[in-house]
Amino acid sequence: MSIILDIIVMGLIKGSIYALLAISFSLIFGVARIVNIAHTAFYMVAAYCIYTVTNYMGWSAVPAMFVAVILSVILGMVIYKVFLNPIREHEGAVLIATMAIAMVFQEVMTLFFSGSFLSVPNLIDGYFIIFGVKVFYQQLLTLCAAALVMVILMIFLFKTKLGLALRSTAQDREVANLMGINESKVAMITMGIAIGLAGFAGAIVVPLEILEPHMWATPLVMMMAVVVLGGLGSLKGSFVGAYIMGFTEAMVVFLSPQGAFLKISVALLIMIIVLLIRPEGLFGVYFEEER
């Protein structure tokens, strides 16, 4: 009984984090057509930002979260303007530019904080016990925050005018441009929002994870697997895919021996099997090849 509850708690948390990351990655891919390898690097930057603000400046964790999110939004928009916008027409160049940006972040963080493992204290301490399973308040908080942000994002996308502009640009760039939507401005705003979401994911997960300069690699792989599993550019697909991946990971960790090593392998294997049956992912719409 307790192991099932363990699986549910861990699966929900992992799933929510992957959902936040994957939805924001899908937004960038859909609107700006950028495969942003540096996406989880922003997640790392936000996490380090919280560490700095709480540790060296002595602020409490909530304002630190705001600082981290705002900083990552600004960083994301500046990087888009300076490095990505001028080469957007060259797909390959954008790809390796985002890789290089991720490396820059990793190295800068190593320089400032060294490669050692760090940790951040919980926002709220303490735990309660149901059916013999410890559930930390921090885990509950992470879950609620993720759910809240996803609801806000959905309201923004489907109820506001800017959200409409975003969705129409994702559907057809040229027609959206003809309808008077400033496409490059929308792309920049999307980049800001999406990076902000990644930063937020980093901010709420940081007390549960170990902080180190390579922490972006594993979530990057899982995020990409989620996005592909759900179907590129489909927000619903990213959401469902994230929880599938999250629960698979949790189940492998708790149920199989050597689970900690195998968790990613099994999750990725499931993705490959799904793709063999449905090459466009669970909810994917096959983009007509632009010829």
Next chain:
Amino acid sequence: MKLILFYLRKLFAVLKNEVLVLPSRVAVIIFFLFILLLPLFTDDLYVLRVFTLASIFAIFAASWDLLSGFTGQLNFGHALFFGVGAYSAALINLHWQLAPWLSIPLGALIGVAAGLIVGIPALRLKGTYLALTTLAFPIIVTGLVFTFPDFTGGELGISGIQKLAPTRIHEYYIISILMLGLCTIMWKITDSNTGIIFHAIREDEIAVRASGVNTTRYKLLAFCLSGFFAGIAGGLYAHFMRIAGPSVLEISLSFMVVIWAMFGGAATIYGPIGAVFFLYPLVEFMHVIQDYRTLMFAFVVLLVLLFMPDGLFRWLREKIETECPRCKVRNIATRDTCRICTAPLD
């Protein structure tokens, strides 16, 4: 005697009329000479080691270009082939006691098998889907490596592999001559009819299929060829470093090869090789500023891309050579008329 003189004269004629007229061909000759004569100028073991590793990575980067640059099947998990080659060469060498000249080709054949295993699911996927799916394969294998530490050595990897050759200079010559040979073979493949079909698959796959070419077979062929060359690079690496650890399957290696190939210019073969020989020693020789070198590397890549998004070597070639508008023959940029058909160049 007369025959030898005849061939010598022919060689000089070819050199004068075909090679010396184009700066890019001169550059290739200089590169070959540089690689072959380097041990004459330096016997610093560190320099030799850096250039040996650069040769290995040049084969690796060129094999990525053969697959992803030419057929457009974007592979983000190219470290799989390298790692599979390295691990199988190491295991074969260790358990069956086979010499490197047998274990490396056998490892490369296992790389071909890996290419088939990745290639078959990849046939149904396109573009970004393919890129993100291939990223998964080396990570799956890494998971397996960690799960069976008795067989694969786990985190520490396999050590105690036989040396490739007794001395550093021997190793340097074996690897660099292999590099020159394999890269020439790859360049010849891309220049043949097969290479033209690879090009066409990248440009418009439906059109190629409509002209009666079995694109499935050619895509699988590209995966196998690429797996073969990358497997050889992996085997050489295992025997040179005398260790095959999980680092050969890392995501960063997969990303590195994409960076090298795109930086030099994709779909050229010479681009990735040049990029490796430019970037790898650059990063290595920056060891005086140890902490900053990866940072510097990333900035060099970003800045070069901002101004030359098609790749460094392609940009350079455009600057020093122009194509004749009438007969499509390349000319040095300083000429006013084409060297073959005397049409004015603009």
